[in-house]
Amino acid sequence: MILFQQPWFLLSLLALGFLFWLYLRxxxxxxxxxxxxxxxxxARKEILTRFHRLRFxxxxxxxxxxxxxxxxxxxxxxPLTGFYPxxxxxxxxxxxxxLSMMTQDVEPNRWEQARERARQLGRxxxxxxxxxxxxxxxxxxxxxxDFTLEANDLDRALNExxxxxxxxxxxxxxxERLDRWAGERMLTVFLLSDMAFEIPPAIRISHLAxxxxxxxxxxxxxxxxxxxxxxxxxWLKVANYTDQPRTVRLxxxxxxxxxxxxxxxxxxxxxxxxxxxxxxxxxxMEEDELPWDNRLDxxxxxxxxxxxxxxxxxxxxxLEAAGNNVVTIGxxxxxxxxxxxxxxxxxxxxxxxxxxxxxxxxxxMNNSFFAWTETATLxxxxxxxxxxxxxxxxxxxxxxxxxxxxxxxxxxxxxxxxETDILWKGFLNNQKIALLxxxxxxxxxxxxxxxxxxxxxxxxxxxxDDLLHSTNDAESGILIEPFSPSYQGRGTPWxxxxxxxxxxxxxxxxxxxxxxxxxxxILADVEQFGxxxxxxxxxxxxxxxxxxxxxxxxxxxxVLRKRYG
Amino acid sequence: xPLSTEPFPGFxxxxxxxxxxxxxxxxxxxxxxxxxxxxxxxxxASVEFSDFRxxxxxxxxxxxxxxxxxxxxxxxxxxxxxxxxFVLHLLLDRSRSxxxxxxxxxxxxxxxxxxLGYVALSAFNWVTVQALPxxxxxxxxxxxxxxxxxxxxxxxxxxxxSLDLSAALEEYxxxxxxxxxxxxLTDALTPRGVETGIKRLLARGHQxxxxxxxxxxxxxxxxxxxxxxxxxxxxxxxEVSLDSFAARTYxxxxxxxxxxxxxxxxxxxxxxxxxxxxxTVEDVLLKRLVGVLLG
Numbered sequence: 001m002i003l004f005q006q007p008w009f010l011l012s013l014l015a016l017g018f019l020f021w022l023y024l025r026x027x028x029x030x031x032x033x034x035x036x037x038x039x040x041x042x043a044r045k046e047i048l049t050r051f052h053r054l055r056f057x058x059x060x061x062x063x064x065x066x067x068x069x070x071x072x073x074x075x076x077x078x079p080l081t082g083f084y085p086x087x088x089x090x091x092x093x094x095x096x097x098x099l100s101m102m103t104q105d106v107e108p109n110r111w112e113q114a115r116e117r118a119r120q121l122g123r124x125x126x127x128x129x130x131x132x133x134x135x136x137x138x139x140x141x142x143x144x145x146d147f148t149l150e151a152n153d154l155d156r157a158l159n160e161x162x163x164x165x166x167x168x169x170x171x172x173x174x175x176e177r178l179d180r181w182a183g184e185r186m187l188t189v190f191l192l193s194d195m196a197f198e199i200p201p202a203i204r205i206s207h208l209a210x211x212x213x214x215x216x217x218x219x220x221x222x223x224x225x226x227x228x229x230x231x232x233x234x235w236l237k238v239a240n241y242t243d244q245p246r247t248v249r250l251x252x253x254x255x256x257x258x259x260x261x262x263x264x265x266x267x268x269x270x271x272x273x274x275x276x277x278x279x280x281x282x283x284x285m286e287e288d289e290l291p292w293d294n295r296l297d298x299x300x301x302x303x304x305x306x307x308x309x310x311x312x313x314x315x316x317x318x319l320e321a322a323g324n325n326v327v328t329i330g331x332x333x334x335x336x337x338x339x340x341x342x343x344x345x346x347x348x349x350x351x352x353x354x355x356x357x358x359x360x361x362x363x364x365m366n367n368s369f370f371a372w373t374e375t376a377t378l379x380x381x382x383x384x385x386x387x388x389x390x391x392x393x394x395x396x397x398x399x400x401x402x403x404x405x406x407x408x409x410x411x412x413x414x415x416x417x418x419e420t421d422i423l424w425k426g427f428l429n430n431q432k433i434a435l436l437x438x439x440x441x442x443x444x445x446x447x448x449x450x451x452x453x454x455x456x457x458x459x460x461x462x463x464x465d466d467l468l469h470s471t472n473d474a475e476s477g478i479l480i481e482p483f484s485p486s487y488q489g490r491g492t493p494w495x496x497x498x499x500x501x502x503x504x505x506x507x508x509x510x511x512x513x514x515x516x517x518x519x520x521x522i523l524a525d526v527e528q529f530g531x532x533x534x535x536x537x538x539x540x541x542x543x544x545x546x547x548x549x550x551x552x553x554x555x556x557x558x559v560l561r562k563r564y565g
Numbered sequence: 566x567p568l569s570t571e572p573f574p575g576f577x578x579x580x581x582x583x584x585x586x587x588x589x590x591x592x593x594x595x596x597x598x599x600x601x602x603x604x605x606x607x608x609x610a611s612v613e614f615s616d617f618r619x620x621x622x623x624x625x626x627x628x629x630x631x632x633x634x635x636x637x638x639x640x641x642x643x644x645x646x647x648x649x650x651f652v653l654h655l656l657l658d659r660s661r662s663x664x665x666x667x668x669x670x671x672x673x674x675x676x677x678x679x680x681l682g683y684v685a686l687s688a689f690n691w692v693t694v695q696a697l698p699x700x701x702x703x704x705x706x707x708x709x710x711x712x713x714x715x716x717x718x719x720x721x722x723x724x725x726x727s728l729d730l731s732a733a734l735e736e737y738x739x740x741x742x743x744x745x746x747x748x749x750l751t752d753a754l755t756p757r758g759v760e761t762g763i764k765r766l767l768a769r770g771h772q773x774x775x776x777x778x779x780x781x782x783x784x785x786x787x788x789x790x791x792x793x794x795x796x797x798x799x800x801x802x803x804e805v806s807l808d809s810f811a812a813r814t815y816x817x818x819x820x821x822x823x824x825x826x827x828x829x830x831x832x833x834x835x836x837x838x839x840x841x842x843x844x845t846v847e848d849v850l851l852k853r854l855v856g857v858l859l860g
Contacts, residue, residue, distance in 0.1 A: 029793040029804060035665040035783060036754040037796045037803040043818040044805065055791075057808070 075546035096193030097163030139166035307340035314446035601650025652745030664724035666780020734762025744770030
């Protein structure tokens with residue numbers, strides 16, 4: 001089977017149809033007016049015997065034309081068939097047994113997948129008459145099975161293989177091993193690995209489409225394992241999987257921070273970060289053995305859009321000071337269709353509550369949700385411990401008039417006031433609601449510094465998880481979900497990759513598929529490619545052969561055309 | 566109808582002046598007709614001295630060479646050549662096969678006939694033109710004054726018709742008893758050949774000259790492939806397949822056919838000239854015919 005590097009070039013073979021059309025259109029006999037025919041009659045016997053010969057050569061010319069088009073089209077498509085002799089073909093299967101191969105992002109795990117791939121690949125090679133050897137690549141690379149012709153030997157060796165899963169990178173060891181094999185001709189190395197290490201620059205990569213998965217493997221590794229937003233603060237979690245304390249520098253946008261981590265510690269960092277950029281690059285400025293998890297791009301969430309239905313200038317100022325995008329309207333302008341992330345009502349409530357988080361301040365007397373008839377005076381607040389009251393001190397605060405509300409059961413009081421409670425929070429119709437009862441115009445609280453802090457806490461709580469874009473912990477071996485690494489979405493994540501060395505030694509990697517369903521495709525690729533390969537950046541011998549043949553055929557066609565018309 | 570005073574198309578004044586100096590080389594014994602500018606061997610009254618002979622009784626004393634008598638003491642009389650005219654028969658094949666080829670054979674033949682007729686008329690000889698097939702005929706004319714009319718006759722003569730050349734020559738031999746110099750301008754592309762007709766003409770005492778006019782494409786065809794040939798004259802059709810080998814075979818066939826004609830002419834002392842039309846008429850006249858037909 002012939003594969004092509006530029007299969008679209010085969011479209012040029014459509015010219016064959018054009019040639020055939022021309023051939024069919026060609027009249028069998030052309031009319032020719034001559035002055036006499038009797039001399040032709042004299043030579044007719046000879047001419048008639050030439051007829052079949054002429055027809056043959058004309059068809060031969062057509063055939064040669066088709067052959068030229070076929071050869072040129074095929075050569076242009078860069079055929080990838082290998083002319084390497086199958087008999088005596090030698091291959092080394094190298095199984096990566098570093099610790100990252102234990103990762104279970106594929107079932108059962110990467111190691112088992114690699115072992116199965118090695119088994120199938122080895123069977124294909126042996127079926128084609130080749131020789132196969134098996135190496136295990138870890139901290140101590142060693143020969144598992146010497147060159148063999150028997151598939152049973154390979155199966156037995158693979159079954160009995162008990163990897164040590166050493167916590168080290170196989171990159172340098174691989175390079176060292178390859179250097180030993182470099183002198184051997186016609187030797188192909190198949191590396192079955194998750195490629196969770198950087199390819200050494202000594203290996204010239206010609207078909208680089210590598211997309212190794214950031215596995216956070218504890219293999220002398222530093223990794224960003226968690227991140228998130230809380231209002232205008234960015235927090236990061238950085239893991240030190242090494243057995244030594246490390247000082248880690250982090251670059252966040254244009255800022256740089258330093259974090260001291262003990263051995264195998266996961267530390268946190270917080271940054272004050274304005275949400276002006278949509279994409280924020282974050283990178284660890286330390287070298288380690290797994291660079292793929294040292295960088296991530298964080299999508300910066302936009303500030304919450306707050307719809308304020310109020311006439312109080314204090315509220316608008318306090319919400320804007322907390323970094324919110326505030327739109328203030330009067331009660332008469334309120335429509336339920338107005339889009340917002342959360343709504344703040346003061347002295348007003350619509351007939352139906354919107355399906356959004358909301359803060360209700362001093363609801364009107366005649367509302368149908370938080371009805372009240374009496375007003376308590378001079379209320380002294382008694383705050384409970386709650387995130388809404390973080391950094392908010394109400395001990396010296398007094399409220400002159402507080403309506404006596406009877407909120408629904410979904411709301412729980414968090415600031416008590418004796419005769420009546422002051423602040424509630426909870427869920428109503430599956431929406432978060434904070435209810436603040438006092439009339440702010442009869443209190444000095446809006447003039448206090450704690451008021452904007454309180455509002456910021458309320459907004460943070462109301463927006464809830466929408467502001468948090470990560471879980472708090474990211475364990476080793478688990479993909480960091482909330483991030484969009486810059487290399488995501490480009491290229492093929494896993495597959496059969498060719499790595500060619502300048503000295504003629506070929507290195508192939510069969511990496512694990514990221515998703516289970518693509519595993520079938522990888523299987524097909526392996527079986528399709530088999531042991532066939534081609535020097536990737538040279539004009540292939542078969543292409544050259546096709547081109548030369550096409551030229552010869554073209555010259556022959558010209559000779560025939562001149563001779564036989 | 567006023568006669569054209571213009572020279573024949575394509576003839577320059579220089580060429581005509583040069584042609585006027587030529588005379589036809591005639592076979593000895595070809596019967597003449599009337600007085601002309603053609604010198605014959607027999608004794609005559611021209612100023613062209615020919616020979617001496619012994620005086621006989623009754624000879625004109627004015628012809629006695631008295632210088633010889635003084636030296637030899639014997640009477641000799643001077644004999645002078647006679648100047649006669651002759652008839653030039655131009656047999657012009659105008660069949661459709663002649664109107665073919667590049668350059669066109671018919672135009673080539675007309676120009677060659679015009680040049681030969683001009684030579685004859687310039688020397689006060691008789692010229693008659695017979696087109697074959699015989700729809701066009703120019704009676705015997707003589708003298709330079711007939712040249713414009715002769716040119717106009719040729720110029721207006723169109724090609725056309727089908728021709729059995731041998732039968733036409735026999736007919737011509739039967740109807741034209743006055744022997745003379747007969748020049749055939751034809752491609753001779755007739756399946757029945759021309760030999761019988763030429764024999765008839767020779768039997769009538771004509772001095773026959775065969776100018777064989779062929780187009781280069783007829784000698785060496787360049788169009789190859791599967792062809793359906795249609796003859797321009799008889800509308801015969803023939804399907805052939807011409808490759809380079811078949812074309813070579815055809816060339817051999819043409820060569821053999823031409824050699825047969827040439828051999829026949831050589832046997833019967835008929836000058837034969839193969840004239841491909843890619844030559845110019847001037848070259849034919851001044852290089853091929855001079856020394857053989859013209860002198």
